[in-house]
Amino acid sequence: MVASREQMIRQMRQPSLWQRLGVLDWAWAALVVAATAGTYIVLGEVMNGYEVVITAFTAATMIGLGWHWPASRGYMIAVCGLSLFAISRYPDLAAAEADFFLKYLLSSQSAIMWMSALFPAATLAYGAALFTGNDFMGRLGSRFTWLAAGAGLIGLLVRWHETHLYEGGIGYIPVSNLYEVFVLFGVITALIYLYYESAYRARTMGFFVSLVIAASVGFLLWYHFDRQAYQIEPLVPALQSYWMKIHVPTNFIGYGCFAIAAMLGVAYLIRARVADDSPWAARLPTLKQIDDVSYRAIALGFAFFTVATILGALWAAEAWGAYWSWDPKETWALIVWLNYAGWLHMRFTKGLRGKPMAWWAIIGLFVTTFAFLGVNMFLSGLHSYGEL
Amino acid sequence: MVQTAATLSQTESPARRQTRRGLAGVWLEFLGSMNLAITLLVVVSIASVIGTVLPQNQAYTEYLIQFGPFWFEVFRLLNLYDVYSAWWFLAIMGFLVLSTGVCISRHIPSVWREITRYRTHVREQSLMALSQKRRWRLAEGPDDAENVAAAALQGHGFRTRTERRGDAVIVAGMKGAATRMGYVLTHVAVVVIALGALADGNIGLKIREMTGNLAVETRDLPLSQVPGDSWLPAGSGSFRGNVTIPEQSNSGVVFLQLRDGYVVQELPFEIVVEDFRIDHYPNGMPRSYESDLVLHDPALDEPIRQTISVNHPLTHRGHTIYQASFTDGGTQLDLTGHILDGSGQTLPIDGRVFEDMRLQLGGVERVLEINDFQLFNVNRDPRSVERTGARDEFVNVGPSFNYSLRDEAGQAREFHTYMAPVEIEERWYYLHGMRTDASQPFRYLHIPADENASMDTFMAFHQALHQRDRVRRAGQRAADAVLAQMGVANPDLASRVAGTTDDMVATLVEAGLGAVNARLEARLADASRPEMLRQFSQAVLQRTLFELYRESLATRRGVSPDQLQIGADEQAFFEDAVNAVSGVADYGAPIIFEIDHFNHRQATGLQITKAPGKNVVYAGSAMLVAGLFMLFYVSQRRVWAMVRPGEGGGSELIMAGVNQRSPEAFEQEFETIANAVDGQIGRPDAGSARTEDQ
Numbered sequence A: 001m002v003a004s005r006e007q008m009i010r011q012m013r014q015p016s017l018w019q020r021l022g023v024l025d026w027a028w029a030a031l032v033v034a035a036t037a038g039t040y041i042v043l044g045e046v047m048n049g050y051e052v053v054i055t056a057f058t059a060a061t062m063i064g065l066g067w068h069w070p071a072s073r074g075y076m077i078a079v080c081g082l083s084l085f086a087i088s089r090y091p092d093l094a095a096a097e098a099d100f101f102l103k104y105l106l107s108s109q110s111a112i113m114w115m116s117a118l119f120p121a122a123t124l125a126y127g128a129a130l131f132t133g134n135d136f137m138g139r140l141g142s143r144f145t146w147l148a149a150g151a152g153l154i155g156l157l158v159r160w161h162e163t164h165l166y167e168g169g170i171g172y173i174p175v176s177n178l179y180e181v182f183v184l185f186g187v188i189t190a191l192i193y194l195y196y197e198s199a200y201r202a203r204t205m206g207f208f209v210s211l212v213i214a215a216s217v218g219f220l221l222w223y224h225f226d227r228q229a230y231q232i233e234p235l236v237p238a239l240q241s242y243w244m245k246i247h248v249p250t251n252f253i254g255y256g257c258f259a260i261a262a263m264l265g266v267a268y269l270i271r272a273r274v275a276d277d278s279p280w281a282a283r284l285p286t287l288k289q290i291d292d293v294s295y296r297a298i299a300l301g302f303a304f305f306t307v308a309t310i311l312g313a314l315w316a317a318e319a320w321g322a323y324w325s326w327d328p329k330e331t332w333a334l335i336v337w338l339n340y341a342g343w344l345h346m347r348f349t350k351g352l353r354g355k356p357m358a359w360w361a362i363i364g365l366f367v368t369t370f371a372f373l374g375v376n377m378f379l380s381g382l383h384s385y386g387e388l
Numbered sequence B: 001m002v003q004t005a006a007t008l009s010q011t012e013s014p015a016r017r018q019t020r021r022g023l024a025g026v027w028l029e030f031l032g033s034m035n036l037a038i039t040l041l042v043v044v045s046i047a048s049v050i051g052t053v054l055p056q057n058q059a060y061t062e063y064l065i066q067f068g069p070f071w072f073e074v075f076r077l078l079n080l081y082d083v084y085s086a087w088w089f090l091a092i093m094g095f096l097v098l099s100t101g102v103c104i105s106r107h108i109p110s111v112w113r114e115i116t117r118y119r120t121h122v123r124e125q126s127l128m129a130l131s132q133k134r135r136w137r138l139a140e141g142p143d144d145a146e147n148v149a150a151a152a153l154q155g156h157g158f159r160t161r162t163e164r165r166g167d168a169v170i171v172a173g174m175k176g177a178a179t180r181m182g183y184v185l186t187h188v189a190v191v192v193i194a195l196g197a198l199a200d201g202n203i204g205l206k207i208r209e210m211t212g213n214l215a216v217e218t219r220d221l222p223l224s225q226v227p228g229d230s231w232l233p234a235g236s237g238s239f240r241g242n243v244t245i246p247e248q249s250n251s252g253v254v255f256l257q258l259r260d261g262y263v264v265q266e267l268p269f270e271i272v273v274e275d276f277r278i279d280h281y282p283n284g285m286p287r288s289y290e291s292d293l294v295l296h297d298p299a300l301d302e303p304i305r306q307t308i309s310v311n312h313p314l315t316h317r318g319h320t321i322y323q324a325s326f327t328d329g330g331t332q333l334d335l336t337g338h339i340l341d342g343s344g345q346t347l348p349i350d351g352r353v354f355e356d357m358r359l360q361l362g363g364v365e366r367v368l369e370i371n372d373f374q375l376f377n378v379n380r381d382p383r384s385v386e387r388t389g390a391r392d393e394f395v396n397v398g399p400s401f402n403y404s405l406r407d408e409a410g411q412a413r414e415f416h417t418y419m420a421p422v423e424i425e426e427r428w429y430y431l432h433g434m435r436t437d438a439s440q441p442f443r444y445l446h447i448p449a450d451e452n453a454s455m456d457t458f459m460a461f462h463q464a465l466h467q468r469d470r471v472r473r474a475g476q477r478a479a480d481a482v483l484a485q486m487g488v489a490n491p492d493l494a495s496r497v498a499g500t501t502d503d504m505v506a507t508l509v510e511a512g513l514g515a516v517n518a519r520l521e522a523r524l525a526d527a528s529r530p531e532m533l534r535q536f537s538q539a540v541l542q543r544t545l546f547e548l549y550r551e552s553l554a555t556r557r558g559v560s561p562d563q564l565q566i567g568a569d570e571q572a573f574f575e576d577a578v579n580a581v582s583g584v585a586d587y588g589a590p591i592i593f594e595i596d597h598f599n600h601r602q603a604t605g606l607q608i609t610k611a612p613g614k615n616v617v618y619a620g621s622a623m624l625v626a627g628l629f630m631l632f633y634v635s636q637r638r639v640w641a642m643v644r645p646g647e648g649g650g651s652e653l654i655m656a657g658v659n660q661r662s663p664e665a666f667e668q669e670f671e672t673i674a675n676a677v678d679g680q681i682g683r684p685d686a687g688s689a690r691t692e693d694q
C-alpha cells in the first residue's frame, strides 16, 4: 500500500462532465456557438432582448443535447443545413413552385408531406419488424423515423421563413395553430422516442410509439386536405409574443412524453398477455423495459408540462391580465397535471406497478388529448388558436 | 430483502413510532396519508371539469333560459355559475393544500435524517441483504482497506463518515441528498402557490360581502348614482376589473364583475385615454390594438404617458393595466333619412352611437337606437379569387353602422347600413341589412347606385311609383304600346289593363313582386285565356315600370325621355331597381338611411388588476420546477464499507449499497466503485486480493 488516500482519491475520481468531453464534443459546441453568432449577426437587429435570451438558451440546449446524445448532432446539422439551403433559394413565395428543390423537397409544404409519408412508412417498418421479427425492418423503421422527424422540423423552419415572405409583415414562429403544432407533435414525439430507443438499444417499442405519431399524421392530412389548414394566416394580437416561442414547444415535450407513455401502456397490456416462451415475447419489449421507459417518459413529461404551464401562466399574466383565469384550456392543463401527479404518487409512494399503471397512462392520454384538442373543439375560452 | 432495503434507506414513519395517538394524531395521519392525497388529486380534477363544461360567469338570465327555473336555482345554490370560487371547490382545494402541508411537516424530520445522517449503525447481515454488494478478503491490513474504501467512495462523489464499532470500521457514504430536498421543495411549492393564489382570489370581497360592508349592484346605473355600499376604496386588496373609456375621456374607477352584478373599485390614480387604434393586416384581420394612456397620480410630479397594447401592459403601483377590448365610444353620425312613403321627403339626423332618438314617421313614433359603427369592413375580394385563385386578396368596403328601430309595442328590427356602395358582380349597390331576430344573419337590400354613386335615381324612381296619376298615364301608354305591338286596337281593353296595372304597381310598392304575382294568379283563375292574359299583363307591367324609370332618369339628366339613350347599363339598373323596390316592401322600415358624415370615436376596454400574491405564486413556481428536476434527476445513493481484521494481518472488506430510484443505473455505478477498489488493492502484481462476489 503505497498510495496516500489523496492520491487514491485522485486516481479513482470519476472524471467530471467537463473532463469527459472529447474533441468532438468541443467541436460540436464551437459549431453551435458559431452558428448562433452567425444568426445573431444576421438577425440581431430584429430581435428583442427576450428573443436574444431565447436564442442563447436554444443554443445551450442544442449543445447539451449534442453532448448527452451524440446521435442528435447529425440530425441537428442536417436539419439546419437543409433549412438554410432552402431559405437561400427562397427570395419570394413564387420560388416554392419554381425551384426544383423547393418544389419537390424543401418548401414547407413538400417537407411536411415527406414527413407525412415517412412516419406511416416507419410504422409499417416497425410493424413488419414486430410481426416477422426481422431486425432489418426495425432498423429501417428507425431510419424512417429519423428522416420523418427531420423533414417535419425542416418543414417548420422553412415555414417560419415563408411567413416572413408574406406581405404585410405577418412573420411568426409556426407553432401558432393546430396545423403547425401537429407537425411539432410528430417531430418532438419521434425525437423523444428515438432517444429512448438509443438509450435502451431496443427497437421493440417503435411500433407502438410510431402508431400514435401516424395517427396524428392522419389527422394532419385530413386537416390539410379537408380544411386547407396549411394556409398561412397572420397572428391575432394575443399570440404576438415571445412567450409563444417557449410555451408551445415546452408543452409539446410534455404531450409527446405522455403519448409515448400511453402507447407503452398498450404495449405493456399486450406483453402481459403473451406467454414468456412464445416468439412474440422476444419481439415485444420486456415488461421491465416498458415500466422503466414509461416512468422516465412520464417524469420528463411531467417536468416539462409543469414548466409549460408555468410559462403559460406568465404569458397569461401579460396578455390576459391574470396568471390564472380558469380558462378551459388552463383548467384542463391543471387536470392533466393533477392526473400525472396522481400517477407518480401511486408509483412512487405506493409502489404500484404493472397493469393498473398501464391503464392509467392510457387514460391519461385521453385526458391529455382532450386538453390539447377537445378543449378547442368543444369549449370556448380565451385561447385564441386552433379552432377546428 | 426489500424490507431491509427500505429500513436502511428510510426511517420509520413517525406515525408508527407513536403507539398511543390522540384524536389529533389520527386526524394528522389521515390528512397526511397518501390515499387522501391521491383521492384529492383526482377529485380536484373532476370538479374542475364542471367549470369548463358549464360556461362560467354569464348573465343569470341566460342560465335561466338554458336550464329552466328549477335547475337554474339548484345550480345557483351549488354555485355552479362560478365554480372556482364556490365554497365547496375552495374547500377541496384547501384540503389538498392542508394535506400536502401535513405531509411535508410529517416527512421533514425523516427527510432531515436522510440528508444529515450517515447511518453508521449497520450490521453485516443487513448489508448482505442489499441488492448491490461485494466482499473482499485482503492481504492488506484494515487501515489500508478502510483507506481504499473511503477513497473509492469519495472519488465517486460520496460524502463519507467513518465510525469504529467493536473491531469493525464502518465507512458510510451518501450522495444525491438533493432528491430529498426536491421532495420538500415540490410540496412546499404547492402550498406556497396555493397561498399566493388565495391572496389574489376574491375571498376579501366575499368577507366584505358577508359582513355587510359591500352590496353587489345589479342595475345599470351612471357611476354617480351607484350607492356608496357598492364602492371599494383604493388600496383594498387584490382585484380584477374592467372599465371602458372613450377616447379623450378619463376614469378613476374600475368595475368588478361579481355574480350577476358589479361593484365599483376606486383607483389611486386617474387614467386618461388619448387615442385608441386598431392596426390591420392586408386581409383586414387586426394586427394590433393600442391605447395611448396618460396616468395622473397625485403622488407623481409628472403624469405617466404610455401606449399599451395586447401583450404589453402598463404596471404602476402594483396595478397592471391591460388592453382588453374595444367598442365604439360614441361616434357622431350625420345621417340623411329617406322616407319611403313616396313623398320624397328627407330627414336630416345628427346621431351618436349608443344614443336613442324618437322619430315621428307617418304619424307613428319610433325609437331609433344607434348601436354600433364600423370604420372598416374588409372582405375577401371575390374577383381576385377568380383572377388568380388567391385567397389572400381583400377589399375594404368602407364604414357601416348598425341601428334598430323600435315601434310603440317595443318590437324592434335591426339594420346594418353601409356608407359607400359595394361592388357586386361589376355593379354597385348600397347595402342595407335587416333582420328581425338577433340570432339570424342580416338579409341585404341591394339598392343600385347611379352614375353619381348615389341612391338618388333609385329614390326618384321609387317616388314615381307612388304617384297615382303618373303611374296611370304610364300604364295607359304601356297598354297601348303593347296592344299595338300585338296588332290589336282595343281602347277599352287598354284602359282596363291600365287600371289593373295601376293596382299591380301599388301592390309591388307595398308588398313586393311575390304579392304581385299572387294577385295576378288570383285574377287569372277565372279568366278564359289565362296564359295569354298573364303574358300580356306582365308585359304591360314591365313596360309601365320601364316608362316610369325612363321618365325619372330623363328628369335627372335634364333631357326629354325620347332623347334618352338606354344602354345595357341603364337596362341592368332598371332590373336592379325593380328588385330593390320589391325588397323595400319587405324591408319593414318607413325610412332608409344614408351616412353623410361621421366623426369616429372609439372607446378602449381596459382590464386593471392588482395581484399582490403574484410574486409569491411565481416564487412557488420556481421552487416547483427546481424541486421536480431534483426529484426526477437526482437519486439518493448510500454505500457502506465494512472493514474487519482478517487472518494473518489481512482484512475483510464488505461494500454494499442501495438506491431505490433507479436500480439499473446504480448497479453500474456500484460496479465501477467496486472495480476502483479492485484497481487499488486487487492489482495483479500485488496479488493479494481474493474477491468474492455475493
Ligand code: HEM
Residues within 6 Å of the ligand: A299, A341, A344, A345, A348, A349, B032, B033, B034, B035, B037, B096, B099, B100, B101, B103, B104, B179, B180, B183, B186, B187, B190, B628, B631, B632
Ligand atoms: C397538489 C399536490 C401534490 C403534487 C403536485 C405533488 C407532486 C409530487 C411529485 C411530482 C412527486 C414526485 C414523484 C416521483 O418522485 O416520481 C411527489 C412525490 C411524493 N409526494 Fe407528492 N404531490 C402533492 C401532494 C402530496 C401529498 C398531499 C402528499 C402526502 C401524502 C405527498 C407525498 C409525496 C411523497 C411521500 C412523495 C415521494 C417523495 C420521494 O420519493 O422522495 N404529495 N409528489
